[in-house]
C-alpha cells in the first residue's frame with residue numbers, strides 16, 4: 687500500500703514537472719524553459735531597433751529636397767547602417783540555424799501559420815532590403831562608403847538598373863513596415879489579450 691502511494695506521488699511529481707516545462711497550470715508559458723537563446727534575443731532587439739530606424743530614416747530622407755548636404759549625409763549613414771544590419775542578419779541566420787527556436791505554445795492553427803509566415807517574410811525582407819539598396823547604389827556614380835571607407839566600385843552609372851533596384855527597395859520598405867506592424871500587433875495580442883507571457887520568450 688505504502689509502495690503504491692509512493693509510486694503515485696512520484697508519478698504526480700513527474701507529470702507536474704512535464705507540465706511546467708511547457709506551460710504552467712494557468713496556461714501561461716514557463717519563461718525559463720521556453721525562452722529563445724541569449725544570442726538570438728540580443729540580435730533580435732539590436733536588429734529590430736536598427737530596422738525601425740532604417741525605415742524611418744529611409745522614408746524621411748527621400749522627401750528631402752535635392753542638393754541638401756544634410757540629405758547626402760543621411761543617405762551615407764543609411765547605406766552604412768544598412769550594410770552593418772545586413773552583416774548582423776547573416777550572423778543572426780547562422781545563430782538561428784545553430785540554436786533553433788523554442789517550440790510554440792499551444793495556439794490555433796491559423797495563428798501559428800500567421801506567426802510563422804510573418805516571421806519567415808521578415809527574414810526574407812531583412813536580407814532583400816539591404817541587397818536591393820546596395821545594388822541600386824552600385825549603379826550610381828557616387829558609389830558606396832561603409833562608415834567613410836569607400837567600397838570597391840564594380841557597377842557603372844546606369845539610371846535604368848538603378849530605378850529597378852530602388853523601385854524594388856522602396857516597395858519592400860512598405861511591405862516590411864506593414865510586416866513589422868503586424869508582428870508588433872501579434873506580440874501585443876499575446877501580451878494584452880491572451881496574456882500567455884509569450885513576450886517573455888524574447889525579453890532581454
Ligand code: HEM
Nearest residue numbers: 734737738782787805808809866869870873884885887888
Ligand atoms: C516592434 C517591436 C517588436 C516586438 C514587440 C517583437 C516581439 C517578438 C517576439 C515576442 C518574438 C518571439 C515570437 C515567438 O515566441 O515565437 C519575435 C520573434 C521574431 N521577431 Fe520580433 N518583435 C519586434 C520587432 C521586430 C522587428 C523590427 C523585426 C525585424 C524586422 C523582428 C523580427 C522577428 C523575427 C524574424 C522573429 C522570429 C525569430 C525566429 O524564430 O527565428 N521583430 N519578436
